[in-house]
Amino acid sequence: MAGLVGEQLTMSAFNQLSGSLGGYSFVKVVVDRQDGTIHFLNNARHEFHALYIGQEILGIGEQEMRARIDEFNQSFYHAPDRRFFLGILSLHQREDKRMFSLETVEVDTMSADMIEFFYAEVRRNVDAAVPLFFKPANHLQEQEVAELPVERLPRILAHELFSTAEFVALNPGTAKGRLRAFRTEKEYRENTLEWFDIVVMHRVPDDIPRLAGIINASHTTPLSHTNVLATGWSIPNAIQIGAFDLIDRENLDGQWVEYEVSPKNAGVALRLIDEPSDLGQRPAWYAQRVTLEEPEDTYNPILNLSKIRYNDSHRYGTKAANLGELHHVLTTETPRRLLGFFSVPRPPRDNLLPYLAKLLGRTEGDDLLAAARQLLAERVRVPRGIALPFSMHQGFLESSPKIQQAIGKLKMALELNAREIEPLCVELQRLIRKTRVPDHLLSELDTALVENLAGVRTFVVRSSSNAEDLAGFSAAGIYESYNHVTSAEKIVESVKEVWASLVSARSVRLRQQAGISLDDCFMGVVIQEQVNADFGGVMVTTNPMNRNDFRNVYINVSPNVTDVVEGSKQPMQYLYSTVEGGGRTVSLGDAKEDLSTRAHAQLQRLAIVGRLLQAHFSPDYTFDSPVDIEWLATDEVLYVLQLRPYSI
Structure with a gap:
């Protein structure tokens, strides 16, 4: 059947009509105010509310509905005198307790009166024994319902549901492996893990080796280093x-x-199997070798970031090259790729440029490229900095016979796949830290700092390798970066620590598994001014929990800027639409209250900036490849600290 029309929704009917997403069962709801009728849709037959309304109520075929979708959506979601009220009714179960939540789609602009009417109609037509709460779908609705008495409109916020969700599919997929459950990090450190292990922990450490799968027994964010690596490794999480x-x-x-991890299931699936007979074989991903662009280790000067472009990654590393390209984007009149994401038809919409115009505060006939450039010029900054080339790293290594001898031993051990790799890495790192940087390199570094960053009190020293941000090898979190660096001596020490991180046991092992030779790996360094900001975090220009969602970007926020890099506290998590606009709070993390209205406005701006930069840095002309951006912000200015591809 198409659905249940004008009748009470029993639990039996709910189960027959419902679909499942993110561990919740749900039914789509349409209230027809003109006829005073409620419709509960059969999810298996109707993917969209609009198509159901067209076919079952208005007598309009699917083809015509799709062709006129913007017109109908304006009526369904924005008209103050609308005929239809659309929503989702979800069932939440905690042990022996059940409750319903009712929400609209994110773009809906219902007023408080409309929300109250919609809730009352649904409340009258579902099982009275099950509590029903209205769940605001965006920050605008949160403001609307805040004016209503709780007894008239019981409500529950999205972050309250997320914080109690028993299951979240972070990275869907299936794997076969040996289950290893560690209740403490000490227990984890005392055991050796193999590539075929599936690890269960409350918080999986960021230095996890490549595994078959991950299960988090406590809440985390999909943008943690561990979860970014799981996505890059294509393992279920x-x-x-x-x-x-x-x-x-x-x-x-x-x-x-x-x-198995699937957003359609209510939890992870774990099925006992026999131990595979081919354990001695290497995993399938060993055959997926990663290739590097040939690096250039002949002499290159230390340069201001503004003088580096995207195609300089083989000299200065991908991080420095991306930051240099960002300087170019913010200062030039030529980057026409900025509008790429909005220029591609994304069904059911043939044209997203009118949406961008609205987000930029312009009309459809305005010059949107000029408006996009203006947004970037007025609101976005890249902290000043310099880039140290691969040749400086190479010159340092070649200055020490002891370092050269240690590198030779490590290369031989890697060729033989010997057990001594870890102690050889530890010894090589020790030598790099204690070896004096040659005077001519120190002089060049000092001169570059004086000429480009004179007056800066506090610096950030970042890694910029050629063996990161690659297809099949993200390297998130495996190389070191340092904040709060002040003196010249500390800058040199931090540079050597970054160089040493290229040969940490973990980074060497992960690159070896990916087929990246130590001979081909080089480390550049970025030294930047450390800027002051009110809050910061990480954004990916996709929804990592729903890869088919082209509207939203996912943003992590740490109200205390130091938490951004330390990862010491759970961040606040948000979804922001880059089509219709508007955001919603997914999780407050360890924060006690949500951000201010001004901060929310800045996050919306950040989301639009992310889409523009995604288009500019796209490797192809679909403009679909999301980017991972580390950022800081005041209420007025957005600082982009890093930008790299995000694996999906």
Whole structure:
């Protein structure tokens, strides 16, 4: 059947009509105010509310509805005298307790009176024994419902639901492996992990080796280093509250299982299997070798970031090259790629440029490229800095016979796949830290700092390797960067620490697994002024929990700027639309309250900037490849600290 029309929705009917997403069962709802009728849609038959309304109520075919979708959506979601009220009714279960939440789509601009009417109609037509709460779909709705008495409109916020969700599919997929459950980090450190292990922990450490799968038994963010690596490695990853209880109950620790993560399921699936007979073979990803652009280690000068472009990555590393390209984007009149994302038809919409015009505060006939450039010029900054080339790193290494001898030993051990790799890496790092930088390199560095960053009190020293941000090898978090660096002596020490991170045991192992030879790896360094800001975080220009969602970007925010890099606290998490506009709070993390209205406005600006930069840095002409941006902000200015591809 198409749905249940004009009747009470029993739990039996709900189960027959419902679909599943993110661990929740849901039914689409349409209230027809003209006829006084409520419709509960069959999810298997109707993907969109609009198509149901067209076919089942208005008698309009799918082709015509799709052709006129913008016209109908204006009526469905924005008209103050609208006939139809559209929403989603979700069922949430916690042990023996059940509740419904009712929400509209994110772009809906219902007033408080309309929300109250919609809630009352649904409340009258669902099982009275199950509590029903209205869930605001965006910050605008949160402001609207705040004016209504709770007894008239019971409500629950998105972040309140997320913080109690028992299952979140962070990276869907399946894997076969040995389940290893570690309740403490000490227990984890005392064990050796293999590539076929599926690790269960409350918080998986950022230095995790390449594995078959990850289960987080406590809440985390999809933008943590661990989860970014899981995405880059294409391994299943999920939040499953109560995972240890499940493992204990089924006696799964140490057992071989098939592990599945799907947003359509209510939780992770763990099925016992026999131990594979081909364990001695290497995993399939060993055959997926990563290739590097040939690096240039002959002499190059230390340069101001503004003088480097995207195609200089083989001299200065990808991080420096991307920052240099950003300087170019912010200061030139030529980057026509900025509008690329909005220029591509994204069904059911043939043209997103009118949406961009509205987001930029312009009309459709205005010069949108000029408006986009103006936004970047007025609101976005890249902290001043210099880039140290690969040749400086190479010159330092070649200045020490002891370092050269240690590198030779490590290369031989890697060729033989010997067990001594870790102690050889530790010794090589020790030599790099204690070896004096030659005077001519120190003089060049000092001169570059004086000429480009005189007057700066506090610096950030960042890694910029050629072996990162690659297709199949993100390297998120495996190289070192340092904040709060002040004196000339500390700058040199930090540069050597960055150089040493190229040969840490973990980075060497991960590159070896990806087929990247130590001979081909070089480390550049970026030294920038450390800017003051009110808040900061990380943004990816996609929705990592729904890869088909082209509207939204996902933003992590740390109200205390130091938490951005330290990862010491759980960040606030937001989704912001880059089509219709508007945002919603997914999680408050460890914060006690949400950000201010001015901060929310700045996050909306950040989301638009992210889409523009995604287009400029796109490797092709679909402009679909998301980017990962580390940023800081005041209420007026956005600072872009890093930009790199985000694997999906």
